[in-house]
């Protein structure tokens with residue numbers, strides 16, 4: 001194998017590693033609004049989640065200043081705004097940082113007063129946004145190139 005190919009192969013392996021590392025992101029729920037009773041009702045956090053490209057290993061940050069909490073609940077409890085048996089517990093200290101480690105949807109709501117009914121709830125799911133396709137397409141392309149060049153050596 002030529003030393004030229006060796007250098008190219010090392011470059012592609014490094015580029016692949018960088019791309020994998022670069023996909024771990026931080027998502028602050030609600031951006032500037034934070035975790036609050038949203039002005040426009042539950043559509044606010046749905047819109048926010050739709051703009052985010054969630055991935056495994058990403059961190060979701062819930063930040064609030066008034067009386068709120070974060071309850072991780074089942075879909076049924078989420079739909080009914082009833083945190084009767086929160087599977088992921090209730091977190092009362094801001095910020096609450098949650099690490100995504102599954103492609104299953106996560107359901108979060110505020111269990112204080114009627115905040116959830118007023119729209120303080122959010123569903124977070126990996127791969128729901130279209131832009132994630134772009135990332136995996138690039139990843140696949142670079143991996144394919146690395147394999148192709150390693151076979152040439």
Ligand SMILES: *[C@@H]1O[C@H](CO)[C@@H](O)[C@H](O)[C@H]1NC(C)=O
Pocket residue numbers: 026061095096097
């Ligand atoms: C939560 O994440 C935020 C934003 O990345 C960071 O500033 C903060 O230190 C984290 N808090 C904890 C308890 O990990």
Ligand SMILES: *[C@@H]1O[C@H](CO)[C@@H](O)[C@H](O)[C@H]1NC(C)=O
Pocket residue numbers: 099101102
């Ligand atoms: C995912 O994270 C949750 C809570 O953060 C934890 O209870 C669970 O064991 C984790 N699952 C895996 C597969 O690591």
Ligand SMILES: [Cu+2]
Pocket residue numbers: 036037067068069110111112115116120
């Ligand atoms: Cu609240």
